[in-house]
Amino acid sequence: MPLAPRLILAAILAWSAASKLADARASTAAMATFGFATPASRRLAWTIAVAAEIVLALGVAAGDERAAYLAAALMLLFALTLGSALMRGQAGAPCACFGGGSQVSWIAIVRDLALAAAFVAVAAL
Secondary structure (H helix, E strand, O other): OOHHHHHHHHHHHHHHHHHHHHOHHHHHHHHHHHOOOOHHHHHHHHHHHHHHHHHHHHHHHHOOHHHHHHHHHHHHHHHHHHHHHHHOOOOOOEOOEOEOOOEOOHHHHHHHHHHHHHHHHHHHO
16 A cells, blocks of 8 residues: 555544544534434444544554555445434534534535545555
């Protein structure tokens, strides 16, 4: 995998995780947008998302092809989750994509789909 694109994509994953960590209270609360009704379920979903982003960022940075494909799958999962929220009338609701201030939108879905494509392209090179 080419070094520069790999490091850029790893940095995006790391930035997403760091943004969630920097605003943990708001980004954890934003998990309610996706149907996590209890504080415990929101904390668990938030923890899994942050851990997945950190682990995958490290793997992509190290050049692990599997990590890049898994990061693509994670981005697709995020896009589908955002799409589901939009279909339930949650446009503008907090999504915690890049910290507590991020919002559910079509732009967020397009961004996640573009990132998924980029991870696949980097892994395939």
